[in-house]
Amino acid sequence: MPDVKTATLRIVDGFRLDKPRRDALMPGGVLSDREGRTRQLPRYFYEVDSWEAALEHELAPHFNMWEFVQTDVREATPLRFFPRYVPCAVTLTAALLERFREAVGEPVRIAANGGYRSPQHNLTSHASTHCWASAVNIYRIGDDYLDTRERIERYAEIARDALPGAWIRPAGEDRGFSDDHLHLDFGYVVAVPHDAPGDPFNPKLEGDPL
Amino acid sequence: MTLPSALNRDRAQSLPPDLNALRQRIEALARKSEARAIAVSLHDTENGSELQYDADRWFHGASTIKVAILLAVYGEIDRGRLARQSRLHVRNRFLSAYDGSPFRVLADRDADSEVHAAIGKTMRVSELALHMIATSSNLATNLLLDLIGLETVQRTIVRFGLTGVDVRRGVEDEKAYEHGIVNRVTANGLVSLLRLIAEERAYTPELSREMLDILHQQEFKKGIPARLPREVRVAHKTGDISTVAHDAGVVYAPSRKPYVIAILSEWSADVGSRSTMIASISQLVYEGLRGSASEAANA
Numbered sequence: 323m324p325d326v327k328t329a330t331l332r333i334v335d336g337f338r339l340d341k342p343r344r345d346a347l348m349p350g351g352v353l354s355d356r357e358g359r360t361r362q363l364p365r366y367f368y369e370v371d372s373w374e375a376a377l378e379h380e381l382a383p384h385f386n387m388w389e390f391v392q393t394d395v396r397e398a399t400p401l402r403f404f405p406r407y408v409p410c411a412v413t414l415t416a417a418l419l420e421r422f423r424e425a426v427g428e429p430v431r432i433a434a435n436g437g438y439r440s441p442q443h444n445l446t447s448h449a450s451t452h453c454w455a456s457a458v459n460i461y462r463i464g465d466d467y468l469d470t471r472e473r474i475e476r477y478a479e480i481a482r483d484a485l486p487g488a489w490i491r492p493a494g495e496d497r498g499f500s501d502d503h504l505h506l507d508f509g510y511v512v513a514v515p516h517d518a519p520g521d522p523f524n525p526k527l528e529g530d531p532l
Numbered sequence: 533m534t535l536p537s538a539l540n541r542d543r544a545q546s547l548p549p550d551l552n553a554l555r556q557r558i559e560a561l562a563r564k565s566e567a568r569a570i571a572v573s574l575h576d577t578e579n580g581s582e583l584q585y586d587a588d589r590w591f592h593g594a595s596t597i598k599v600a601i602l603l604a605v606y607g608e609i610d611r612g613r614l615a616r617q618s619r620l621h622v623r624n625r626f627l628s629a630y631d632g633s634p635f636r637v638l639a640d641r642d643a644d645s646e647v648h649a650a651i652g653k654t655m656r657v658s659e660l661a662l663h664m665i666a667t668s669s670n671l672a673t674n675l676l677l678d679l680i681g682l683e684t685v686q687r688t689i690v691r692f693g694l695t696g697v698d699v700r701r702g703v704e705d706e707k708a709y710e711h712g713i714v715n716r717v718t719a720n721g722l723v724s725l726l727r728l729i730a731e732e733r734a735y736t737p738e739l740s741r742e743m744l745d746i747l748h749q750q751e752f753k754k755g756i757p758a759r760l761p762r763e764v765r766v767a768h769k770t771g772d773i774s775t776v777a778h779d780a781g782v783v784y785a786p787s788r789k790p791y792v793i794a795i796l797s798e799w800s801a802d803v804g805s806r807s808t809m810i811a812s813i814s815q816l817v818y819e820g821l822r823g824s825a826s827e828a829a830n831a
Contacts, residue, residue, distance in 0.1 A: 394654050395618035395679070433652045434621040461652035469624070469636075495634050502625045 331368040331379060331387075333410065335519045346398035346442045347407055353441060353449035361449040361510045363441065366518040367407035376406070381416035384423050384430070390416070390437030390455060397435075398442035408438045409455040410513040418485055418508060419458060425484035426477065428464030433503055436461065449510070457507040459500075469502045477504050551583050554820035558585050558813055565809050568775075569798040573719035574817060575727060578789040583817075584720065588696065591796045593715040594771030595668045596778050599725055599747070600697050601677055603734060604688040605661055606743055608680050610735040619654035622647060626674045629682070629701035630708040637671045637704050647671045665769055666749040670703040677702050692728055696721015717771075722780040722794035730767070730782040730792055747781065755779030756793065758811035760818050775799055777806035785818065793817060 336349020350365040368387075370376050376388035391406050401407070423430045435445055436459030439452040451457035460477070461468055468474050474493040481490055481504070491498070491505035514520075562570040562585070573587035608614040624636045639648045647655065647669045660676055663669035677685065685699045696718030701708045708714075727733075729747070732740040747767035756779045757766040768781020780794035795810045 392654065394621040395614065395657070396621075431652055433623070434619075434654045436652075467651065501634060502623065 331370060331375075333515055333518045334367050334369050334407065336365050336367055336407070338519075339407070342400040343407065346400050346440050348441045351441070353453065355449040359449075362512070364409035364411060364454055364512045366410045366514055368410060368412065370404065370406045370408060372404050381413055382420035385416040385419055385432075387412070389432040390458075392432075392434045392437060393439060393443065394434055396444035398440050401440050401442075409453075410515050410518065411508075411511040412438060412455040413515075414511060414513055415456050415458065415508060418488070419506070422481055422484050422506065425480050426463055428466075429462075430460055431462040433459045433461040435459070436503065451507045451510060454510055454512065456509060456511040457505065459503040459505050461503045463504075468504050471501070474500065474504050481506055550820065550823065551581055554817065555583055555585060557816050557820070558583075561809070561812055561816065565797075566803045567797045567799050567806075567809060569796075570809070570813070571719040571794075571796040572813060572817075573723040573794045574791060575723050575793075576789075576791040576821060577731070578791065578821075587719040587723075587794075589796075590696075590698075590716045590718055591778065591798055592773065592776045593698070593717040594773045594776050594778055595670075595673075595703070596717050596722055596769050596771035596780055596794075596796075597697065597699050597715040598664050598668065598673050599722070599729075599769045599780070600689060600694070600699050601673060601680075601685055602661055602665060602743055602746065603692075603725065603728070604680055604685040605657065605676050606735060606739050607688050607691075608684065609657075610739055614657055614680070616656065616658040618657045620657060620660060620675055620679055622650040622653055622655050622671070622675060624648070624651055624671060626678055626702055626705070628705050628707040629713050630705070630711045633707060635705060635707065637674060641704070642670045647675075662746055662749060665746045666751050668752065668770065674702040674704070692725075692734075694721055694724050694728075697725055717778070717794075717796070719780075719794040719796050722778075722796075723792050726780060726782055726792045726794070730790060744782070750781075754807035755810040756781050756783065756795065756814040758807065759815035760785075764818070772806075774801040777810060779807075779810045779814070783814075783818065785822070788821075791817075791821060 336347050348363050351363045352360045355361055370387055370391060376391050377386060379387040381387055390412050391408055438455040439446055441453045446453060463477055466473050471493045478490045481488055489507040491500045493499060495501050558572055571586040571589050574583040625634055628635055647663050648671055660672040663672040664676060689697050698716040700713050700715055729740050729743045734740045744767050747769060750768050752770045755770050756768050763786055765784040766781045768779055771778035776798050778796045782790050782792050784790045795813050797806060797809060799806055
C-alpha cells in the first residue's frame with residue numbers, strides 16, 4: 323500500500339488530547355438533538371498550528387481553513403488558542419461549499435462562529451451540526467449581506483439546486499429560523515481519513531454498542 | 533422649562549458665595565433657553581466643592597449610559613472573564629428587553645460605520661469599547677451589552693452604589709422604549725460614575741486609567757469642550773436623541789485639579805442649538821471655577 327497522505331495537516335485522535343481540550347471537544351461523545359435523538363460527535367480532528375496555517379491551508383479553491391475556525395470569546399477557553407482542532411468533515415463541507423460558490427458565481431463569506439463550533443461554545447445548543455464541522459452560516463455573498471428574507475430565500479433556492487440533500491434553515495425571526503445569514507447544513511457527517519490514527523481492531527469489541 | 537426641586541434650592545443656599553453666583557448664572561441661562569429641563573452636577577476635586585442644579589432629576593440616558601456599560605465591561609476584564617484582546621463576532625441582531633423579539637441597529641442612525649463594516653467578522657473587545665465611547669457606536673454598545681449581559685451592568689451599578697444610573701436595555705430597542713423600558717440617568721448619577729473612574733476607584737488604578745483614556749478619545753466635542761480653551765482636556769461622553777442632549781465628563785484644566793461635570797437637558801424634538809446650551813453652561817462653570825480660584829488666591 324503506497325504511503326499517500328490525504329492532508330497536509332496532522333490528524334489527531336481526540337481521545338489522545340489533553341483533558342481540557344477533550345472536555346471541550348467531546349471526541350466521540352454524544353449530544354441530543356431537538357427531538358431527543360442521540361448524535362455521536364466526531365473523534366478525529368485536523369490540528370491547525372497557527373492562525374498563519376489556518377490562513378494558508380486551502381480546503382477548496384475558494385475556502386481556506388481560517389473561515390471554519392474563526393470563533394469568538396464565546397468558544398470554550400482551551401479552544402481559543404492554537405493549536406486548534408477541527409473535525410475532519412471540514413474538507414467535505416468545503417468541497418460542497420465550493421460547488422455552491424460555483425452556482426452563485428460570487429465570493430461566499432462564512433460568518434465568525436459560523437463554521438466549526440465546539441459542543442462547549444456558548445452558542446451551541448442541542449446537537450448543532452456546527453460541532454461536526456458540517457454546517458456553515460453564510461452572512462455575505464458578493465456584495466449582498468444576507469439580512470433580508472428575500473436575499474436569504476433567493477440563495478437558499480440556489481443552494482437547493484446545487485446541493486441536493488443539504489438542509490437549509492428557513493428564513494424567519496423565530497427560533498429555528500434565521501434572519502441574518504444562510505445556514506447550510508450537511509447533517510451529522512463524521513469523516514475518518516485513511517491516515518487517521520485508530521485503535522487496533524479487537525474482535526471482542528465487535529458489535530459492542532459501547 | 534421645569535424648575536429645580538425645593539431640595540436643590542436648599543442645597544443652593546449652602547453653597548459658597550462664588551459657587552452660588554455660578555449657580556444663579558446657570559439658572560438664568562437655563563430660564564432663557566428653550567429647554568424643557570436642564571440639570572447640572574459638578575464636583576471639583578480641587579477643593580471638594582459641589583454644585584447641583586436639579587441634579588437628581590431623571591432624564592432619558594441616551595448614550596451616556598454607555599459609560600456604565602464600559603464600567604461593567606472592565607469589571608469583566610478585572611474578574612478575568614474577558615480580555616481586552618478577546619474577539620467578538622460582530623452581528624447586528626439583538627433581542628428586545630420587552631419580549632425577546634429580534635431587532636437591529638440601523639446603520640444610517642449609527643454614528644459609526646466602522647463597526648457596521650465588520651459585520652460577519654470579529655472585533656476585539658477593546659476596539660468595541662473604544663467605538664462605543666469615542667464615536668458612540670450603538671452597534672458596539674449592543675454587542676458588548678449582549679456579551680456581558682444586562683444583569684452584569686446592573687450588578688456593577690449596585691456594587692458601586694450608583695443611584696442615579698439605571699440601565700434596563702440596549703440601544704435602539706424601540707419595542708422596549710414603546711413599553712416604557714427606558715435607560716435613565718441623573719446628573720448626580722453620572723458625576724458619581726465618572727468620579728469612580730477619574731479618582732481611580734474603579735477596580736484598579738490601571739483599569740480606571742484605561743477607561744479614562746477611552747473617554748479622552750471622545751470625537752463629539754460640541755458640548756463641554758466646545759468653548760473651553762484649547763489646552764483644556766476633557767474625558768467625556770455625550771448623549772443625544774431627539775428630545776435630550778447631554779454631556780458628562782472630567783475636565784482637566786492647567787494648574788488645577790480636574791472637575792467632574794454632567795450637564796443634562798431635555799427639549800422639544802424640533803428645537804436646535806442644544807449643544808450650544810451645554811457648551812455655554814460648561815464655559816460658565818469653567819470661568820466660574822477659574823474666577824473663584826483667583827479670588828481665593830487673592831484672599
